[in-house]
Amino acid sequence: MSQEKIALLKQNIGKVIFGKDDIIEYAIIALLARGHLLIEDVPGVGKSSLAQSLASSLHLDFKRIQFTNDLLPADITGVSVYDQGEKKFHFQKGPLFANIVLADEINRSTPRTQSALLEAMNERQISADNTTYDLEEPFMVIATQNQIESQGTYPLPESQLDRFMLYVSMGYPSIEDERRLLKSARPDPSSIEALLNKEDVLQLQTQVDQVKIEPLLTDYILNIITATRDNSHLTLGVSPRGGLIFQQAIRARALVNGRDYCTPDDVKNLAAPVLCHRVIPESHSNSRRFADTATIIEKILEQLPVPV
Numbered sequence: 001m002s003q004e005k006i007a008l009l010k011q012n013i014g015k016v017i018f019g020k021d022d023i024i025e026y027a028i029i030a031l032l033a034r035g036h037l038l039i040e041d042v043p044g045v046g047k048s049s050l051a052q053s054l055a056s057s058l059h060l061d062f063k064r065i066q067f068t069n070d071l072l073p074a075d076i077t078g079v080s081v082y083d084q085g086e087k088k089f090h091f092q093k094g095p096l097f098a099n100i101v102l103a104d105e106i107n108r109s110t111p112r113t114q115s116a117l118l119e120a121m122n123e124r125q126i127s128a129d130n131t132t133y134d135l136e137e138p139f140m141v142i143a144t145q146n147q148i149e150s151q152g153t154y155p156l157p158e159s160q161l162d163r164f165m166l167y168v169s170m171g172y173p174s175i176e177d178e179r180r181l182l183k184s185a186r187p188d189p190s191s192i193e194a195l196l197n198k199e200d201v202l203q204l205q206t207q208v209d210q211v212k213i214e215p216l217l218t219d220y221i222l223n224i225i226t227a228t229r230d231n232s233h234l235t236l237g238v239s240p241r242g243g244l245i246f247q248q249a250i251r252a253r254a255l256v257n258g259r260d261y262c263t264p265d266d267v268k269n270l271a272a273p274v275l276c277h278r279v280i281p282e283s284h285s286n287s288r289r290f291a292d293t294a295t296i297i298e299k300i301l302e303q304l305p306v307p308v
Contacts, residue, residue, distance in 0.1 A: 003258040008195050016053040016189050017046050019177030026166050032204050033252035035165025036141040045170045051102040051142040052189035059194035060099035067109040073116035077126050096120050103143035121163040138201050165245050167277040211251040212261045216307040227300045228279050236280040246274045264306045272297045
């Protein structure tokens with residue numbers, strides 16, 4: 001039954017996002033694994049539409065935050081407002097209080113504002129005025145960022161990058177998909193039919209925790225993580241937290257593909273999008289280019305034996 005729901009979800013989002021089945025699958029994996037998604041690419045390739053389509057398909061509360069260099073932390077977490085009648089302060093919740101939050105062009109804002117997301121992404125809560133507010137489950141941040149070399153961007157720090165489960169790049173559509181885009185009337189992302197609800201998502205998230213990983217596959221994951229720490233082309237390898245996130249994403253991919261067990265293909269498919277932003281290449285110690293780190297991860301996979 002869960003496989004049917006996930007297949008319908010993919011098809012629904014595919015009505016808006018043409019020819020990007022792998023990116024759609026990554027977004028669903030991140031949601032079901034209780035993770036967050038970071039998409040880096042040039043403007044206009046459908047990053048924002050993907051986030052809105054996912055929220056609309058699931059009948060979840062959706063908020064969009066346009067990050068700019070003058071955005072303050074209180075603008076996204078919320079602010080206390082004084083009530084003259086009651087003569088006391090009331091906390092006005094910010095846009096982070098939603099199920100799916102689109103942090104658009106996240107690297108346009110200053111590191112101070114970027115860091116306001118850390119507690120929400122990691123602890124599913126927000127602290128303001130000595131009070132902690134729990135965020136409603138499910139909670140997911142889909143952040144988009146322009147390429148690091150773009151003018152007016154602030155690179156995300158390691159602590160912020162580590163909170164994202166998957167880091168992907170959409171790329172331009174193929175000629176056939178772009179021709180289809182130009183010819184057909186693509187529906188508005190906010191108007192597509194809601195096929196699943198909040199309870200369905202929470203149930204699928206619970207099923208992810210029950211997916212089996214054999215000991216041989218656990219050793220394979222450990223070998224990949226250890227190889228990133230020993231690689232001469234990397235100055236920083238994957239952390240233990242990165243390994244836990246990697247394992248949870250692998251479980252989610254197995255469920256998305258209709259299995260209650262993981263395979264080496266799950267590991268190989270997710271190695272680059274889960275690990276590439278958790279390492280720093282020696283030749284680009286001051287920047288994190290998706291293509292550079294992904295290439296190193298792919299070479300590590302080629303060198304390691306795959307469990308049978």
